[in-house]
Amino acid sequence: MxxxxxxxxxxxxxxxxxxxxxxxxxxxxxxxxxxxxxxxxxxxxxxxxxxxxxxxxxxxxxIRFSYGEEIEYQRLAFEAAKIWEEWNIELQESRTEDLPEVLRTGSRKLWWNCGYLRMSDGAEYDAFELKTLENMKKEGIRESQFMVDNEIDIQRAEQSGWGQKLDPCNRKSKFGVHKAVLDSSGGFVVxxxxxxxxxxxxxxxxxxxxxxxxxxxxxxxxxxxxxxxxxxxxxxxxxxxxxxxxxxxxxxxxxxxxxxxxLETTAGSVSSIRLPDDRPDLWERFSPEKFPVVSWNMKTKGIYAFPITEQGVLKIGYRKTKYTNYQDIDGRRISVPKTAHVTDDKEANIPLEALEAAKDIISSNMPELTELGISSTKLCWYTDSxxxxxxxxxxxxxxxxxxxxxxxxxxxxxxxxxxxxxxxxxxxxxxxxxxxxxxxxxxSNNKIRNGLEEGEQGPRVLGKQRMANETNWSFT
CATH class of the missing domain: 3.50.50.60 (FAD/NAD(P)-binding domain)
Known part of the structure; x- marks a missing residue:
């Protein structure tokens, strides 16, 4: 049927x-x-x-195209990218009076091709990164990827205008080593x-x-x-x-x-920093034109950051630990969202471990932002399979x-x-x-089932976490 x-x-x-x-x-x-x-x-x-x-x-x-061995998702992402380009053009050519209110002001741009820098925290590339590059080569799109320690790739990046985004956090000079791949076809959407x-x-x-x-x-x-x-x-x-x-x-x-x-409902953690209007140096430094989307060891650290929005907000995401929130639903104990506005039981803060991870990444990679402190936090509820x-x-x-x-x-x-x-x-x-x-x-008969095997007794339950609040937002 x-x-x-x-x-x-x-x-x-x-x-x-x-x-x-x-x-x-x-x-x-x-x-x-x-x-x-x-x-x-x-x-x-x-x-x-x-x-x-x-x-x-x-x-x-x-917007990323790095999927390791999952080449089917890589291919679908590239198909979607073509429509994102079309949507940018459609939106820009639309009459203002025909658009929803939220699309009438600000930039008429949904998709920003600012690049996506996948950074390793160690001295070697992990297997996921190497497999991604192998699949990119098979698909004939390896030229969009720049390994930051490959002299040929560095030269190609400089010649094509991507050179300044190979090491925007100055990791080579700070730590003596910088292993990363810049995907020039990636970026973000509003x-x-x-x-x-x-x-x-x-x-x-x-x-x-x-x-x-x-x-x-x-x-x-x-x-x-x-x-x-x-x-x-x-x-x-x-x-x-x-x-x-x-x-x-x-x-x-x-x-x-x-x-x-x-399926299981889980939450990632988001921290944001709002740049002051009187700091044009920071607005330029973290603009999409100068700063790519960056991530650090997504498999182990699960931290990523964006260029600033039109309003001057820089978002940092934490997905290493995906928190659960078990409640009684029609006689079942299942994980459900606990949000800042919609749910009866509300939560506007994030776990302290997530906030500290975001602060640590900022301190070590974007220290010029530490004087500002965190501006806001939220739990972002997904559904994991x-x-x-x-x-x-x-x-x-x-x-x-x-x-x-x-x-x-x-x-x-x-x-x-x-x-x-x-x-x-x-x-x-x-x-x-x-x-x-x-x-x-x-x-799945596997013992490891993306955390779904833990249930309410697992360590990721939100009620077991020490929650951060505004007193923790300062970097001092």
């Missing part, structure tokens, strides 16, 4: 997975698609400063504006939205005798459809009990309920193209595609 063009399709969640699916459904001829969300992402323009709590509603996200643009395109294509804290909040998904989904809303109303796609980010496991053991690969498939035993989740911290870059593959899966053609096979419902 698969969807048809006349099917009444519900999508739960207006983040990257939901909005990309809605857009591609509409553009594929489906004319009865409705997106539900408990947050008014349209009225707020997904702006996190407006109190929107989701992984998609962020100031920026990394996340909240990108989602607002995709939502704008989906609206133009005919997608309907119900975005409201009670009317748009799905609390249960039931089914009629013939299996058709019935959405039960927080305000007591119900919606009857033909199919539903659950793409609720960190709230997905609470709506799909069958996903227990396959058992193997860090997405989950896009119909729920076993529920042929009219599909799940579209498991971003595992690397899904945003696929916003322009993810829905294309989702539609194939919903139409029953996914198993014939590489992504349909990769993202199908699955389990």
């Amino acid at each position: 698969t969807i048809q063009p006349a099917s009444k399709i519900f999508i739960v969640g207006s983040g990257v997975f939901g909005i990309s699916t809605a857009l591609w459904l509409a553009r594929s001829g489906y004319n009865d698609v409705t997106v539900f969300d408990m947050q008014d992402t349209k009225g707020s323009g997904y702006n996190p400063d407006a109190g929107i709590d989701s992984a998609s509603a962020d100031i920026n996200k990394i 996340a909240y504006k990108s989602c607002a643009w995709a939502q704008h395109l989906a609206t133009k294509a005919g997608v309907k939205f119900l975005l409201h804290p009670s009317k748009g909040k799905v609390v249960h998904i039931q089914a009629t005798e013939d299996g058709k989904p019935v959405l039960e809303m927080a305000d007591g109303t119900t919606h009857h459809g033909d199919y539903v796609v659950v793409a609720g980010g960190g709230w997905t496991p609470s709506l799909v009990p069958e996903a227990d053991g396959l 058992i193997d860090n690969s997405f989950v896009v498939d119909f729920v076993p035993g529920k042929p009219r309920v599909a799940i579209c989740s498991g971003g595992s911290g690397h899904g945003f870059k696929f916003l322009p193209i993810l829905g294309r593959e989702v539609v194939k899966i919903l139409e029953g053609n996914g198993k014939q595609t590489v992504y349909g096979s990769m993202w199908q419902w699955r389990d």
Whole structure:
């Protein structure tokens, strides 16, 4: 049983997975698609400063193509990059009065090709980096990569204008060694504006939205005798459809009990530093024109930093430890988000170990920022899968309920193209595609299952952490 063009399709969640699916459904001829969300992402323009709590509603996200042995994700990322370029052009050519409010001011640029510097903390390149370079060479795109200790690559970087971004943290002079690869095809996107643009395109294509804290909040998904989904809303109303796609980010496991053991809601930690207006030297130093996205040993340290935003905010992310938050949900103990604004049980701080990791990276690599101190922190709630690969498939035993989740911290870059593959899966053609096979419902017999084997007794539970607060923001 698969969807048809006349099917009444519900999508739960207006983040990257939901909005990309809605857009591609509409553009594929489906004319009865409705997106539900408990947050008014349209009225707020997904702006996190407006109190929107989701992984998609962020100031920026990394665009990278380094995937080690996972060449399928590498290829999909490069396909997405072409559409990011097209979106930049489309947005710049749009009439101001035709755009959502959030896109009418500031730069009309979603995708910034500032480069992505993958830095090692030791004297050797790890296996993941070497495998990435090998795959880049196989795909004929090795010329976009610059090894900072390779004389030929250094010369190529200097000649092509990338030389100043080979060692922006002066690690060679500070530590005597600097092992890194600069990916000149990488960079970042302005996340909240990108989602607002995709939502704008989906609206133009005919997608309907119900975005409201009670009317748009799905609390249960039931089914009629013939299996058709019935959405039960927080305000007591119900919606009857033909199919539903659950793409609720960190709230997905609470709506799909069958996903227990396959998905887990976890939080990364974000710290930000706001540059003062009277420091043009710092604004220039950390601008996208001078500073790339940088990461330090993502497999072991899990730290990354961005150039500043238009508002002068420099974001540092910590993903080494992915925190969980277990609560009772319909008789189950599962991890659910604990955010600054949306959830009943709120948290605006991050664990002290995450804050100290961010401060340590800043002190050793960007010491000129230490006098400013941390300006803000937040938990960014994702949904991890058992193997860090997405989950896009119909729920076993529920042929009219599909799940579209498991971003595992690397899904945003696929916003322009993810829905294309989702539609194939919903139409029953996914198993014939590489992504349909990769993202199908699955389990694992491995002892190590990306942390999902730990459960509530594991060390990552948020309630077991010592939380930081504003008194810890200073570098003194």
